[in-house]
Amino acid sequence: MIRAEIQSKCFGAKQVLDPITLEVARGEVLAIEGSSGVGKSTLLRILASLDDDFDGRVEATGRMSMVFQEPRLMPWRNVGDNIRLTTRATAGAIGQMLTRVGLAGHENTYPRALSLGQARRVALARAFVVPPNILILDEPFTSLDPDRVADLLVLTRELIDSHRPATIFVTHSRHEARQLADRRAELTGQPARLVSKTGDMPQMQTA
Ligand SMILES: Nc1ncnc2c1ncn2[C@@H]1O[C@H](COP(=O)(O)OP(=O)(O)OP(=O)(O)O)[C@@H](O)[C@H]1O
Ligand SMILES: [Mg+2]
Known part of the structure; x- marks a missing residue:
């Protein structure tokens, strides 16, 4: 609430x-x-x-999970670490959530190699990987x-x-x-x- x-x-x-x-x-x-x-x-x-x-x-x-208007990924960390460091989700949960947002296997990709649309999907995966109350x-x-x-x-x-x-x-x-x-x-x-x-x-x- x-x-x-x-x-x-x-x-x-x-x-x-x-x-x-x-x-x-x-x-x-x-x-x-x-x-x-x-x-x-x-x-x-x-x-x-x-x-x-x-x-x-x-x-x-x-x-609470928040998805910002800009994806806000740390450029010096790969996708998996960007999700893990803020959520402490397991590698398994991160892999599953990346698959659900259409980014299967992108754990080791760096943000600079992502399109804006892909970066947005990482931001959504990060918000959803540990289910929020808000x-x-x-x-x-x-x-x-x-x-x-x-x-x-x-x-x-x-x-x-x-x-x-x-x-x-x-x-x-x-x-x-x-x-x-x-x-x-x-x-x-x-x-x-x-x-x-x-x-x-x-x-x-x-x-
Ligand atoms: N840190 C800040 N310092 C001064 N003014 C600010 C600051 N942040 C926002 N504003 C001003 O507050 C108003 C609202 O900004 P806000 O970013 O909340 O709009 P928004 O509705 O999210 O717009 P958009 O749809 O473009 O994202 C704007 O006039 C903006 O210039
Ligand atoms: Mg805004």
Whole structure:
């Protein structure tokens, strides 16, 4: 479960977020859409406790995995080590997860030899290899080809159904949001607030 009550978030004199309340239960997926620069990554960093310089509070229980907007692999470590060092997963689990994201046998490949799409799949494998209780995804499927996105949507859904993390999924794609999410919201305005697009978040305004 993750619950947040944010009053405001500023960068210097610039206020990026207005009051935002959200709660995502175990097994539930909330998709957040919003235009570029509106504050989606800023909100996710707060939810992931990577930023504590804001007014408000976040309560999160259990192990959290985050997929960042950029794959964030350590260039001096191969794929297997990139996954192992942050998750302590076994070689067997890493091999299986790489196979599931379409990168079977790439444990010893270095990030510089990966396309952006492949690096994104490594980032997803790293997030999924030890099942999280909370899953935070920041545009994880951008720059992947449509067939691969379809496969990874299925994989993400399977993971959610079997391990039931509370999932927050930022995407520019309405299609991905519809496919994966139970509830959809939009981050909008300046400073930004969260507006429900599915009308089922009593604590939020409805679009
Ligand atoms: N470290 C920072 N210092 C100052 N301003 C920042 C910082 N990080 C983000 N901002 C500003 O906050 C606003 C929101 O940025 P954010 O990265 O959260 O947007 P976003 O919705 O994730 O956009 P995108 O869809 O392009 O990823 C932008 O105006 C950005 O310039
Ligand atoms: Mg962003």
